[in-house]
Amino acid sequence: MTAEWLTIALPKGRIFEEAVELLRKAGYQIPPDFDESRKLIIEVEEEGIRFILAKPMDVPTYVEHGVADIGIAGKDVMLEEERDVYELLDLHISECYLAVAGLPNAVLNDVAPKVATKYPNVASSYFRAKGEQVEIIKLNGSIELAPLIGLADRIVDIVSTGRTLVENGLVEYEKIVSITSRLIVNPVSYRLKDRMVHDMVHRLSEVVGEK
Template sequence: MKDILTIAMPKGRIFEDAVGLLRKAGYQLPPEFVDSRKLIIEVPEESFRFILAKPMDVTAYVEHGVADLGIAGKDVMLEEEREVYEVLDLQISRCHLAVAGLPGVEMNDIAPKIATKYPNVASSYFREQGEQVEIIKLNGSVELAPLIGLADRIVDIVSTGHTLKENGLVELERIFDITSRLIVNPVSYRLKDKPIDDIVERLAHVVST
């Protein structure tokens, strides 16, 4: 009997892109797979079990072994710093992390405030720039912060830039580029090395072509 691989996947665009990759790699996933509202989806034909999670939770599931593999953005990996193996850059869901703010508005000289979903990454970035800032962690609608006077700047994901533009914000500094990565639990890699190596090789072939 084949080992069942449990794969944690984030909901949303990364999930859709990842499903497309898996199908290109020859895995037979049900047609209604992307539209399912289930949080756990079994695909017995491929010996897969998928856990659908919030993007920030994927690395935790993999680190703690409830998932053998996961797909996570590089932003989440840098923010969460989990004990997982990064085995493949899937080169999907491209975007970047950036500093943004209102045009023509200077940052406060005394205790400037930065709003973000990525407090660890933002703290490291401004520390490297030699700037002392106060980080305000938000879980959503980060773009609101400069508009209501909560923060001087935001650090957030930028994909098309439409959201910034619609809210009257401009990108000021690009921090780093982001793609989604295939990650593995270290213990799973020892116990299920053959099926994990197989999925890595098949996805790597698709990514490289």
């Protein structure tokens, strides 16, 4: 039994598979059936690592509160959540970007146009920086639906291939920011488990090509 565990919060979904592949390339012995497990907490005793599988938006919260030492989170989540964590490494996985989109040739409402998004803080900051006053409508999913049913004039959402926008008859108007997944750490864990944290950063850095 290992004396000290390193607890890592991993997001379910798209980032998960790429993150696990990256950890394996970095030499971590992740069991073959790890990817198919339905458990929410998985221990890899040989490595002294405990994984917590969480909703992407919750990963920085777990790390900030110290229930996870380390997390892997998209930059979109980091920008939206603004949690008290250290961002240590750009993993260069799950590349995409945040963009403003809507129906083709749709004219914005002059009086506080409505913008639907899962990222109210990011969207508010973006339009405020442009000197535009908008009404933000927070949605948790199917953001593309908002312009189609007249709920919003525009949306702010993640774009990967752009296929979802096209299939729903929407067009991209403005790119806001490029997104990749980042390795984040709890500030206390960074000090108390520095050897384990720095070892992981070093091994992952070699895989992603950062010095």
